[in-house]
Amino acid sequence: xxxxxxxxxxxxxxxxxLEPSVLHEWHVLNAxxxxxxxxxxxxxLFGVPVLAVQTPDGVSVWRTADTASSRAGEGDxxxxxxxxxxxxxxxxxxxxxxxxxxxxxxxDRRLGHAGTFAVHTSAPRVVENFLDMAHFPFVHGGYLGVExxxxxxxxxxxxxxxxxxxxxxxxxxxxxxxxLVAKEGFEVEYVYRVPHPYCAVLYKSSALYPERxxxxxxxxxxxxxxxxSASLFQAMLDDQHSDxxxxxxxxxxxxxxxxxxxxQRPRRLPLxxxxxxxxxxxxxxxxxxxxxxxxxxxxGTLAPAGSLP
Amino acid sequence: MTAVIxxxxxxxxxxxxxxxxxxxxxxxxxxxGVDLAVWRSRAGELNVWHNRCxxxxxxxxxxxxxxxxxxxxxxxxxxxxxxxxxxxxxxxxNRSPPASMQVRTLACIEHAxxxxxxxxSAEPPTQWSLPDGPTSDLYPQHIAAPLSQVTTxxxxxxxxxGHEVPTDASIVALLQPVNPRHTVIHGVLVGHVETxxxxxxxxxxxxxxxxxxxxxxxxxxx
Numbered sequence: 034x035x036x037x038x039x040x041x042x043x044x045x046x047x048x049x050x051l052e053p054s055v056l057h058e059w060h061v062l063n064a065x066x067x068x069x070x071x072x073x074x075x076x077x078l079f080g081v082p083v084l085a086v087q088t089p090d091g092v093s094v095w096r097t098a099d100t101a102s103s104r105a106g107e108g109d110x111x112x113x114x115x116x117x118x119x120x121x122x123x124x125x126x127x128x129x130x131x132x133x134x135x136x137x138x139x140x141d142r143r144l145g146h147a148g149t150f151a152v153h154t155s156a157p158r159v160v161e162n163f164l165d166m167a168h169f170p171f172v173h174g175g176y177l178g179v180e181x182x183x184x185x186x187x188x189x190x191x192x193x194x195x196x197x198x199x200x201x202x203x204x205x206x207x208x209x210x211x212x213l214v215a216k217e218g219f220e221v222e223y224v225y226r227v228p229h230p231y232c233a234v235l236y237k238s239s240a241l242y243p244e245r246x247x248x249x250x251x252x253x254x255x256x257x258x259x260x261x262s263a264s265l266f267q268a269m270l271d272d273q274h275s276d277x278x279x280x281x282x283x284x285x286x287x288x289x290x291x292x293x294x295x296x297q298r299p300r301r302l303p304l305x306x307x308x309x310x311x312x313x314x315x316x317x318x319x320x321x322x323x324x325x326x327x328x329x330x331x332x333g334t335l336a337p338a339g340s341l342p
Numbered sequence: 343m344t345a346v347i348x349x350x351x352x353x354x355x356x357x358x359x360x361x362x363x364x365x366x367x368x369x370x371x372x373x374x375g376v377d378l379a380v381w382r383s384r385a386g387e388l389n390v391w392h393n394r395c396x397x398x399x400x401x402x403x404x405x406x407x408x409x410x411x412x413x414x415x416x417x418x419x420x421x422x423x424x425x426x427x428x429x430x431x432x433x434x435x436n437r438s439p440p441a442s443m444q445v446r447t448l449a450c451i452e453h454a455x456x457x458x459x460x461x462x463s464a465e466p467p468t469q470w471s472l473p474d475g476p477t478s479d480l481y482p483q484h485i486a487a488p489l490s491q492v493t494t495x496x497x498x499x500x501x502x503x504g505h506e507v508p509t510d511a512s513i514v515a516l517l518q519p520v521n522p523r524h525t526v527i528h529g530v531l532v533g534h535v536e537t538x539x540x541x542x543x544x545x546x547x548x549x550x551x552x553x554x555x556x557x558x559x560x561x562x563x564x
Contacts, residue, residue, distance in 0.1 A: 167417045167432070168417050171415065171416060171417060172415070183418065184432075184434065292404070293400055293404070293415065297400050297401075298377065298393075298399050303399075309396065309397060310397055310442045312397075313434060314433035314434065
């Protein structure tokens with residue numbers, strides 16, 4: 034098992050290596066469609082320069098010495114998976130496969146990448162925002178919420194038996210325009226899953242099919258501790274709108290979240306429950322923070338003093 | 343011209359001019375590396391707060407000054423002028439906010455046309471090192487240099503106002519240590535001057551400080 038020392042970020046330099054819970058995990062690089070053919074994409078993952086190349090044979094990813102000058106084929110080759118339209122890689126040796134999204138196999142789903150956003154904050158702050166309903170009327174007013182419908186009713190939160198996933202069920206919220214196909218406001222039911230430290234999936238009631246749910250996934254790459262590349266993936270039940278229109282709705286929503294995310298301090302997610310005050314509506318957020326702490330995830334967080342890495 | 347860092351022993355510093363606090367505004371500033379949100383209630387109460395919502399850390403300067411409360415932009419939590427205590431949780435309209443849902447507030451005072459605060463002291467100075475008399479704001483000058491360098495440079499600075507400052511008036515520089523790399527000079531004229539003289543002095547003072555800034559920023563390590 035190799036410990037990888039990651040580069041310095043804007044905050045306190047990390048002297049320790051990347052923790053095993055993160056090192057031996059698959060992480061999203063970019064959407065397949067964002068990686069040009071025949072021209073390398075240079076970027077960073079956990080502060081480590083990486084390079085991706087798409088050829089007719091597929092995608093290759095290398096860990097390189099620096100971001101600017103390295104060429105394809107230089108450096109250490111990294112493992113690659115292409116799933117859900119994204120390229121995934123790892124700086125370690127993942128012992129398990131990526132989380133499953135079985136809904137993507139349903140033939141009438143509109144699958145697609147909705148956009149990638151550079152966000153100047155930690156990946157866990159972005160994930161936590163994605164799991165939050167209480168901000169809908171204030172940040173997404175007229176779309177995902179509207180005053181005076183601000184109450185967050187009780188919902189169920191659980192960690193899966195294998196401890197690999199946090200799940201919230203029976204989440205309900207009144208939304209004036211839940212998606213492009215919604216013609217009027219209605220009480221939307223959500224299910225949230227966190228199957229990965231830096232990815233989250235939500236299922237929300239379809240405005241077209243009362244028994245089915247749209248799927249939106251947030252897959253994020255920690256560029257470094259306080260910079261994140263956040264991509265949105267969707268598997269929608271919508272036979273009425275163009276791909277561009279469906280993308281634009283998600284981009285509009287994320288553009289409303291971005292200034293909030295970039296003005297949170299500290300940028301790293303505090304895992305000590307005393308550092309930020311929570312209320313009952315924050316049970317999902319609190320469960321996510323506790324799960325990160327117990328899973329040994331530290332990158333992009335502020336661990337409580339005295340906690341083991 | 344005298345350069346003054348409030349020499350009261352207590353660590354009180356100017357953070358903005360009274361005139362900067364326009365109604366319904368929440369002003370963002372920084373003192374010794376701490377982000378601050380400054381706002382005045384409709385009733386006139388002055389608030390200097392840590393610029394951070396106690397719930398999820400969002401800067402309160404993104405929020406709205408509602409008159410007697412400041413509303414956070416993220417979840418609409420409302421915090422009372424004076425105490426910083428949360429008055430309402432929109433997510434739970436029928437529950438009282440926990441006592442710990444409270445913004446960290448700082449003691450503050452108005453003096454010489456400026457707002458002053460301290461990160462450490464709750465007691466405002468009883469003695470000020472400023473001369474007595476009516477005050478007029480001059481233009482503030484932001485300089486990318488630490489407080490110590492600005493203090494030294496001000497002591498050595500040669501002022502040229504083009505014509506005399508009236509003998510019963512004085513110009514004072516009050517320093518805001520924004521963070522280890524950045525200082526603001528708040529200039530105040532103390533004493534009676536004609537409006538036309540004041541306008542002239544404002545321009546001359548600004549031009550003189552701009553020269554000081556150029557020198558300091560060339561000296562300051564990159």
